[in-house]
Amino acid sequence: xxxxxxxxxxxxxxxxxxxxxxxxxxxxxxxxxxxxxxxxxxxxxxxxxxxxxxxxxxxxxxxxxxxxxxxxxxxxxxxxxxxxxxxxxxxxxxxxxxxxxxxxxxxxxxxxxxxxxxxxxxxxxxxxxxxxxxxxxxxxxxxxxxxxxxxxxxxxxxxxxxxxxxxxxxxxxxxxxxxxxxxxxxxxxxxxxxxxxxxxxxxxxxxxxxxxxxxxxxxxxxxxxxxxxxxxxxxxxxxxxxxxxxxxxxxxxxxxxxxxxxxxxxxxxxxxxxxxxxxxxxxxxxxxxxxxxxxxxxxxxxxxxxxxxxxxxxxxxxxxxxxxxxxxxxxxxxxxxxxxxxxxxxxxxxxxxxxxxxxxxxxxxxxxxxxxxxxxxxxxxxxxxxxxxxxxxxxxxxxxxxxxxxxxxxxxxxxxxxxxxxxxxxxxxxxxxxxxxxxxxxxxxxxxxxxxxxxxxxxxxxxxxxxxxxxxxxxxxxxxxxxxxxxxxxxxxxxxxxxxxxxxxxxxxxxxxxxxxxxxxxxxxxxxxxxxxxxxxxxxxxxxxxxxxxxx
Numbered sequence: 402x403x404x405x406x407x408x409x410x411x412x413x414x415x416x417x418x419x420x421x422x423x424x425x426x427x428x429x430x431x432x433x434x435x436x437x438x439x440x441x442x443x444x445x446x447x448x449x450x451x452x453x454x455x456x457x458x459x460x461x462x463x464x465x466x467x468x469x470x471x472x473x474x475x476x477x478x479x480x481x482x483x484x485x486x487x488x489x490x491x492x493x494x495x496x497x498x499x500x501x502x503x504x505x506x507x508x509x510x511x512x513x514x515x516x517x518x519x520x521x522x523x524x525x526x527x528x529x530x531x532x533x534x535x536x537x538x539x540x541x542x543x544x545x546x547x548x549x550x551x552x553x554x555x556x557x558x559x560x561x562x563x564x565x566x567x568x569x570x571x572x573x574x575x576x577x578x579x580x581x582x583x584x585x586x587x588x589x590x591x592x593x594x595x596x597x598x599x600x601x602x603x604x605x606x607x608x609x610x611x612x613x614x615x616x617x618x619x620x621x622x623x624x625x626x627x628x629x630x631x632x633x634x635x636x637x638x639x640x641x642x643x644x645x646x647x648x649x650x651x652x653x654x655x656x657x658x659x660x661x662x663x664x665x666x667x668x669x670x671x672x673x674x675x676x677x678x679x680x681x682x683x684x685x686x687x688x689x690x691x692x693x694x695x696x697x698x699x700x701x702x703x704x705x706x707x708x709x710x711x712x713x714x715x716x717x718x719x720x721x722x723x724x725x726x727x728x729x730x731x732x733x734x735x736x737x738x739x740x741x742x743x744x745x746x747x748x749x750x751x752x753x754x755x756x757x758x759x760x761x762x763x764x765x766x767x768x769x770x771x772x773x774x775x776x777x778x779x780x781x782x783x784x785x786x787x788x789x790x791x792x793x794x795x796x797x798x799x800x801x802x803x804x805x806x807x808x809x810x811x812x813x814x815x816x817x818x819x820x821x822x823x824x825x826x827x828x829x830x831x832x833x834x835x836x837x838x839x840x841x842x843x844x845x846x847x848x849x850x851x852x853x854x855x856x857x858x859x860x861x862x863x864x865x866x867x868x869x870x871x872x873x874x875x876x877x878x879x880x881x882x883x884x885x886x887x888x889x890x891x892x893x894x895x896x897x898x899x900x901x902x903x904x905x906x907x908x909x910x911x912x913x914x915x916x917x918x919x920x921x922x923x924x925x926x927x928x929x930x931x932x933x934x935x936x937x938x939x940x941x942x943x944x945x946x947x948x949x950x951x952x953x
Contacts (some may be wrong), residue, residue: 410714413938414536417498421490425542428486431547435479436696438472440554443692445469447685464640483542490539498530498717505720511789512726523607524600525720529713536710539699547577547696561682562672565665569690576654579695584650584701584761595639596712602632628921639916643709654701658694665690727791729809736807738815738896738927739800740765741786746795748778748785755781757951758795765896768919768928770941777947779931782819783899787818799897817895821885825877830859830885831866837889849892854914855884880911887915898928904937916940 418425449465458470502525506514514522537824551573609616616622621827669683741763748756756778763769771779785792788804797804799862804812817837825833835845841849846866850856858881862868870876877885883903890898900919912934919928920940930941938944 410711411536413718414533414714414911415541415650417494417871418490418537418541420497421493424486424490428483428542430491431479431486432483432542432645433549435476435483435882436546436550436693437553438476438479438695439695440689442469442473442476444689445472445690446898451681451684454680456679477569483739487538488534488543489815490532494537495530497535498533499526502526502530502717502720505723508725508729509720509723511784522595524603525713525716527597528599528603529716532710532713533717536714540710543696543699547573547700550693550696551577554689558689561669561686562678564672565669565682565686567663568665568668569686569693572658572665572690572694573697575657575661577700580650580654580657580701584646584653589845595643595709596635596716598632598636598639600716602629602636605629605632627787649853650701651872654698658698660679662687662691727788730806730812731808731810733806733808733811735811736800736802736815738765741800741897741927743782743786743799744796746782746785746792746797748781748790750781750790756785756947759947759951760795761895761945763929765927766925767942768923768930768940770938770944771929771931771947772933772935772938772944773947774933779933779947780901782947783818783901783929783931786897786899787816788812797916815895816897816899817890817893819886819890819901819903823869823889825882825885827869827871828869829864829869830862833870833885834866834889834892837893841892845892846888849888850885852891852918853884853888853889854918855881860883884915886909887918896925896927898926899931900928901931902933903930904932904934907937912936 445465445468448459449462449469452462452465459465506522529550552569555566555570555573558569590629606629609629616625666687669678669686672678673680673683743759743761743763746756746759747754759773759778759782761769761782771782773779781790784790785797786804788797788807788809791805797810799807799815807815826836831843831846834849835841837849838845843866847856850859859866859868883905887900887903890900904915916937916939919930923940930937932938
């Protein structure tokens with residue numbers, strides 16, 4: 402995680418508010434007026450007391466009560482308006498941030514996401530982004546409101562005597578600035594550790610759910626449960642520390658407020674005894690100060706919670722600031738597929754050489770087989786052809802154009818990639834297939850499934866193409882999922898098909914059916930077929946063998 406100061410995190414998060422500046426100004430205005438109304442209810446009560454005691458007052462007692470009633474009603478409307486604006490801003494921005502996150506993840510995938518902790522990513526996308534609601538709804542405008550409110554109230558109290566105004570200003574600064582800063586430093590990196598441990602726990606729970614069958618099979622449930630309890634206890638311990646600091650923060654804040662109230666009472670009484678101010682100069686400033694700590698107390702309470710929010714913001718910014726391994730290309734002339742060439746390509750990952758000096762000619766309308774044992778680099782070669790990574794030495798060309806100079810969207814239109822594991826979403830079969838072509842007609846979907854020899858199976862299901870597949874497609878067998886992946890490739894209808902172990906989950910009979918389909922439907926297609934099965938290579942026009950990243 403990149404280390405950023407709280408100020409840096411705050412400035413970045415505030416920068417995201419620019420599209421909603423008008424709503425933010427409206428929220429600050431409504432909030433300021435609302436807090437002034439709440440405070441002046443009490444102040445007008447003080448003037449009513451002065452009126453009853455026979456001291457000079459601003460207005461008659463009846464007028465004072467009418468004004469109090471009006472501003473009390475206004476307070477309710479203003480408070481509602483402020484909260485409505487703040488939460489509109491917060492939830493609108495959370496939606497925008499999630500959109501930014503998914504755009505960033507799309508650019509980072511797959512190179513920067515392979516091997517990433519998926520549970521931690523889910524924690525960032527859900528819990529961490531949700532925590533930012535505290536910042537947008539309960540920090541930005543409250544801070545601005547507290548600043549403006551403190552200035553206005555200090556000027557009002559100071560109108561009785563400058564010393565009283567300074568005391569009020571010092572009280573607001575101490576409660577609204579000094580205490581939150583001290584509490585924030587007292588928190589240290591508790592918030593950061595809490596968010597990290599929360600993400601780790603989410604990841605562990607996700608892994609445990611996905612591996613539930615294996616856990617039951619091998620009887621390791623007790624060990625998984627013990628580890629889950631250990632992580633939960635550690636998380637609870639961190640939360641307990643944060644709650645303890647929050648309670649201490651409340652106690653300190655209330656003590657400081659009481660101290661300043663007594664100081665205001667002592668100072669105003671002393672000035673009254675010297676004849677500098679009258680009784681109204683004692684009563685009104687004391688009442689005004691006592692009733693005006695609401696905005697700054699809101700900031701004081703944030704001291705113990707913002708660390709958690711800033712830690713969440715830091716994790717979100719880590720994703721937004723992550724640099725993709727491969728940048729998307731645009732602005733180049735689109736090309737059509739004529740042939741492909743892999744020319745002396747070398748690729749290393751994490752210091753380990755995966756492919757070394759690989760060269761393959763891929764003529765148009767040919768079926769090129771790439772065989773070799775697992776871990777020999779076959780799948781990596783297909784990912785390089787998809788430009789998920791960039792080659793480090795040598796080059797890959799399509800139609801005599803380096804793939805680093807081909808528009809990313811154009812490249813995706815030219816290629817269909819079937820991976821070893823087909824990901825299916827918790828949706829209907831038809832919608833899962835439409836990922837390959839969003840505007841596909843039912844006839845096109847059925848034709849693609851016939852080409853993949855899966856149409857008859859789908860029609861045997863109770864709801865046909867509207868049948869729901871479970872999460873990660875767990876209601877279907879591995880072979881059925883694989884054939885749906887192949888149907889996607891046919892539906893995409895790209896001239897270059899990259900097939901990574903398309904028959905690995907199939908028995909011999911179904912493998913023969915798929916290979917027969919590929920052989921019959923290869924017209925107009927160029928196919929690169931990766932497999933460790935010799936039987937799969939029977940339909941290839943030419944077979945290249947890759948062992949330990951080298952041609953053999």
